[in-house]
């Protein structure tokens with residue numbers, strides 16, 4: 156898929172040519188899970204898969220969106236509605252992610268006008284690889300240029316996040332949108348989710364003879380979204396009980412004392428994950444900056460155990476994927492994203508990539524699970540070879 160596919164789709168859906176096509180990639184988070192809404196650090200890296208949004212303005216103040224991936228009708232445009240009629244909760248289903256960006260721009264004081272948008276994407280949906288942010292960000296980039304908005308990428312990320320939080324109603328943190336707009340290939344983005352300060356950290360996998368593999372379980376357990384909200388509110392309660400603005404402010408050196416003060420064992424485990432995970436992000440960033448890429452592996456695995464045992468958001472499929480990858484020679488592996496399904500990642504010596512892929516697929520089959528999807532996230536050359 157390329158920009159032409161989205162432009163062709165646009166022409167077919169709307170019977171005219173788009174004014175342009177804008178692109179935003181999916182991401183995978185190397186380390187730093189559930190740290191973003193605790194105002195801590197994350198370390199995402201870009202995927203060689205993108206969402207493209209083709210767009211053209213209309214003179215009547217109305218808006219329409221269409222997606223090649225619309226499960227209810229590929230490429231079928233939504234009914235044209237007045238931009239001013241967009242309200243949170245008024246647009247069910249996938250169009251909310253795209254129209255939410257238009258609403259969010261207007262709400263944030265950035266006047267736009269009527270527009271037709273067509274999206275086409277390679278980012279697997281619902282796999283923890285952030286197809287939602289890729290969609291929002293491709294649309295946000297389109298709007299910025301079509302309507303000449305003076306917005307930085309950081310500001311666009313906030314607009315896109317607001318769309319997902321308030322218009323779609325998903326309480327996601329800022330990582331996905333920042334990653335989609337700011338990650339560059341061959342690097343990971345060290346992002347402070349509190350200040351939005353960020354810097355590119357070299358992630359030279361190819362030079363180190365390594366491949367980052369994505370193990371998509373292709374399951375998504377129902378529990379996922381309620382657990383996300385539950386964990387998020389647990390973190391907020393814990394921060395309030397500890398008298399800090401967010402769990403990011405708990406120093407790892409003070410963790411034992413903080414846990415003792417909380418009393419509640421479950422809450423203490425949630426805090427332990429967030430605080431130790433924050434330290435792992437900084438450790439991985441330091442290792443990458445020192446070109447010690449292989450040493451990142453064990454940190455990822457410790458991160459998985461923390462998510463499984465302390466934050467309790469893993470599931471059988473993710474554990475099977477991680478264990479099988481490690482058993483077949485991965486240097487490290489962990490679940491990524493919200494948990495209860497979605498994907499895991501594994502850091503793998505290039506020559507073990509096929510063995511790891513086969514081991515994961517074999518373990519799923521032995522456990523009676525639906526076949527997973529396994530691919531290399533980076534370097535891109537590994538993807539083409541596989």
Ligand code: ADP
Pocket residue numbers: 206222223224225248249250252274275276279280281282283284285286287288290492
């Ligand atoms: P993830 O971001 O991990 O892929 P989410 O649940 O956050 O998972 O977002 C997935 C949802 O985003 C899909 O169910 C769909 O509503 C919407 N979406 C993402 N990409 C597209 C697309 N290309 N076309 C239509 N809807 C999309």
Ligand code: MG
Pocket residue numbers: 285286287288331
């Ligand atoms: Mg998402």
